[in-house]
Amino acid sequence: MAVEQTLTIIKPDGVARGLMGRVLEALETEGMKIVGMKMLQLTKRGAEGFYQVHRNKPFFDSLTSYMSSGLVVVAVLEGEGIIERLRRLMGATDPQKATPGTLRHRYGLSIQENVIHGSDSPETARWEIAYFFNQTEIHSRPLNSG
Numbered sequence: 001m002a003v004e005q006t007l008t009i010i011k012p013d014g015v016a017r018g019l020m021g022r023v024l025e026a027l028e029t030e031g032m033k034i035v036g037m038k039m040l041q042l043t044k045r046g047a048e049g050f051y052q053v054h055r056n057k058p059f060f061d062s063l064t065s066y067m068s069s070g071l072v073v074v075a076v077l078e079g080e081g082i083i084e085r086l087r088r089l090m091g092a093t094d095p096q097k098a099t100p101g102t103l104r105h106r107y108g109l110s111i112q113e114n115v116i117h118g119s120d121s122p123e124t125a126r127w128e129i130a131y132f133f134n135q136t137e138i139h140s141r142p143l144n145s146g
């Protein structure tokens, strides 16, 4: 399996409820390597840009208001099959439908306020990482160097 990078976001509900540490611990416990990380607050416009794929959805305005409502942590994770592994650790979009043990099942409040984002494909991951990070902010190491 190829080494990939993916983008994760600890969403405003997660940061506001003091879940940063627990989410990051879960990622690291799964052996997911954090190679870039920052804390920021999106503007409404910034959230609309990030979620432009959903611009025609009925929840777009609510989603982008929520995503710009408070601090988030954005991070680049690296590892073999990391895109799929992160999606599995997150669980289904709706916390009520998420498998027990997943982060959204454990910590999600609603289908909107569901704690964590993860890119859904290699193409999306590349685009989403570039939305937040310059190459100099990603501290990737060559394969097998630890």
Ligand code: IDP
Pocket: 054, 059, 063, 092, 093, 111, 112, 113, 114, 117, 118, 120
């Ligand atoms: P994902 O985050 O599991 O990939 P997407 O369908 O890409 O789910 O939706 C992006 C985000 O939009 C979700 O994580 C959630 O915060 C929000 N969202 C998705 N569906 C709904 C909905 O039906 N109502 C309200 N918010 C939603």
Ligand code: MG
Pocket: 120
């Ligand atoms: Mg998605």
